[in-house]
Amino acid sequence: MKFFRHFRLIACAFFAITQLDGHAQSGATNFWTLNVAGFGGGSSPALASDGTIYQGTFDGKLLAITPQGGIKWTFKAGREIKSSPAVADDGTIYFGSRDRKLYAVTPDGEKKWTFAAGAWIDSSPAIATDGTVYFGSWDSSFYALNADGSLKWKFAVGGIIDSSPAVGPDGTIYFGSHDKAFYALTPDGKLRWKFPTHGEIFSSPAVNSDGSIYFTSTDGNLYAMNPDGTERWRLHTGGYTESSPVLDAQGRVYLGVNYSKRCIGADGKEIWAGGCPQLVGDSPAVAADGLVCFASAWGSLSAFNDQGQVAWETFIGQGVVPTSSLVIGPDGAIYVCDGPTLFSFVSTNNVPLAKTAWPMFRANPRHTGRVNVN
Numbered sequence: 001m002k003f004f005r006h007f008r009l010i011a012c013a014f015f016a017i018t019q020l021d022g023h024a025q026s027g028a029t030n031f032w033t034l035n036v037a038g039f040g041g042g043s044s045p046a047l048a049s050d051g052t053i054y055q056g057t058f059d060g061k062l063l064a065i066t067p068q069g070g071i072k073w074t075f076k077a078g079r080e081i082k083s084s085p086a087v088a089d090d091g092t093i094y095f096g097s098r099d100r101k102l103y104a105v106t107p108d109g110e111k112k113w114t115f116a117a118g119a120w121i122d123s124s125p126a127i128a129t130d131g132t133v134y135f136g137s138w139d140s141s142f143y144a145l146n147a148d149g150s151l152k153w154k155f156a157v158g159g160i161i162d163s164s165p166a167v168g169p170d171g172t173i174y175f176g177s178h179d180k181a182f183y184a185l186t187p188d189g190k191l192r193w194k195f196p197t198h199g200e201i202f203s204s205p206a207v208n209s210d211g212s213i214y215f216t217s218t219d220g221n222l223y224a225m226n227p228d229g230t231e232r233w234r235l236h237t238g239g240y241t242e243s244s245p246v247l248d249a250q251g252r253v254y255l256g257v258n259y260s261k262r263c264i265g266a267d268g269k270e271i272w273a274g275g276c277p278q279l280v281g282d283s284p285a286v287a288a289d290g291l292v293c294f295a296s297a298w299g300s301l302s303a304f305n306d307q308g309q310v311a312w313e314t315f316i317g318q319g320v321v322p323t324s325s326l327v328i329g330p331d332g333a334i335y336v337c338d339g340p341t342l343f344s345f346v347s348t349n350n351v352p353l354a355k356t357a358w359p360m361f362r363a364n365p366r367h368t369g370r371v372n373v374n
Contacts, residue, residue: 042122044084044282044324045335046093047365048107053335054093056081062095064109067333073109077101083135084124084164084324087366088147094133096121102135104149113149117141124164124204124362126173126369128187134173134369136161142175144189153189157181164204164244164362166213167370168227174213176201182215184229193229197221204244206253206358207371214245214253222253224268233268242281244325246292247358252306254292256280261294263308272308283325285334285360287351293326295336316343325361328353 043056051067058080064072078099085095091107098120104112118139125135131147138160144152159179166174171187178200184192199219206214211227218240224232243256251266261280263271284294291303291311299320302313316338324337332350353359355372362369 042082042084042323043095043337044124044361044367045327045337046085046087046362046367047327047329047335048087048091048093049366051329051331052107054085054087054095055337056083056085056095058082060097060099062093062103062105064107075103075105075109075111077103082120082122082162084362084367086125086127086133086362086368088127088131088368092147094125094127096123096125096135096137098122100137102133102143102145104133115143115145115149115151117143122162123175124367124369126165126167126362128167128171128173128370132187134165134167136163136165136175136177138162140177140179142173142183142185144173155183155185155189155191157183159200163201163215165369166205166207166358166363167368168207168213169209169211169371169373170227172211172227174205174207174215176203176205176215176217178202180217180219182217182223182225184213195223195225195229195231197223202242204361204369206245206247206363208247208251209357209371209373214247216241216243216245216255216257222255222264224253235264235268235270237262244283244361245358246283246286246360247356248286248290248292248306249354249356250306254284254286256282256284256294261304263292263304263306271306274304274308282323282336283361285326285328286354286356287328287332288354289351290354291351293328293334295326301334301336327360327365329365 045055053065055063060077062075077097080098083096093105101114117137120138123136133145136142142155157177159177161177163176173185176182182195197217199217203216213225222235237257239258241257245253245255253264261274286292293303299316303311320338327335330352
């Protein structure tokens with residue numbers, strides 16, 4: 001069973017490239033802080049095109065936050081929000097709640113519509129190019145909704161779905177389930193293929209531009225799949241992980257596994273691993289300069305090169321335990337969550353998100369969960 005988290009912080013950092021001389025250097029300085037009511041439970045922040053930050057909290061609130069750290073508005077759901085919000089092309093914000101509803105909220109903070117599922121919705125929604133919204137539920141069903149909130153189709157599986165779906169280049173939808181299987185569905189809701197593993201699947205898949213898919217299972221493996229459902233390779237990473245994989249321009253895979261950060265080559269061979277004193281349960285993000293950024297459970301934000309060397313490291317705060325995945329904005333801002341405080345860090349050299357197929361959790365700052373095709 002996926003363990004639940006109870007703290008939330010959003011740390012916004014602009015990071016600088018530093019020289020690799022064998023010593024980690026500070027990459028950011030504190031700019032502003034904001035107290036945010038409520039604790040988070042794993043929801044990661046999403047960014048709108050105007051820079052607004054949307055954050056779900058474990059006391060059932062969706063917050064809209066300005067790039068300067070002010071609260072624009074607060075929307076109240078019926079229960080906890082563990083699902084990460086996704087922002088559509090028209091600015092609509094979609095997210096799930098433990099009140100069993102999928103919400104659509106306007107950029108002004110008004111309810112557009114709700115859709116009731118049969119159980120909690122911890123899965124973060126994905127948005128297809130035609131506006132279809134995909135998500136899973138604890139009711140063991142996977143849903144496709146039209147942009148007006150009406151049901152398009154529903155697909156039943158054998159266990160809880162809290163894995164967030166990914167949409168591939170051809171529109172295929174991928175997700176995992178607690179029934180230990182990984183699924184590929186067609187855009188009209190038919191089973192394309194199903195791949196069995198030996199453990200429950202909590203994390204969310206990453207998809208590359210060639211259609212290859214990467215996901216982890218609690219059987220201790222990282223899997224690479226071909227678009228036709230055949231296995232490309234698997235790597236035994238050695239344990240339970242909630243961290244969802246991300247990809248760089250060379251097809252290298254980055255993720256957290258238990259107490260370590262991992263970099264895996266496109267051929268499935270491990271390139272490097274770095275130890276941590278705490279569990280690494282969330283996803284890193286790849287920047288345009290090729291550095292990969294991890295938030296560490298001892299309260300630091302660190303950037304690594306492709307050989308595992310620390311390029312820079314910034315202290316976030318004493319007792320800070322990040323519980324969301326990193327988000328890098330187009331202006332080089334980095335967002336990460338832990339507790340009821342919003343921190344902002346800034347430096348002079350701002351490096352945006354890498355333009356790869358899947359450089360961060362949910363693929364892009366809007367969290368569409370759709371592969372980036374350049």
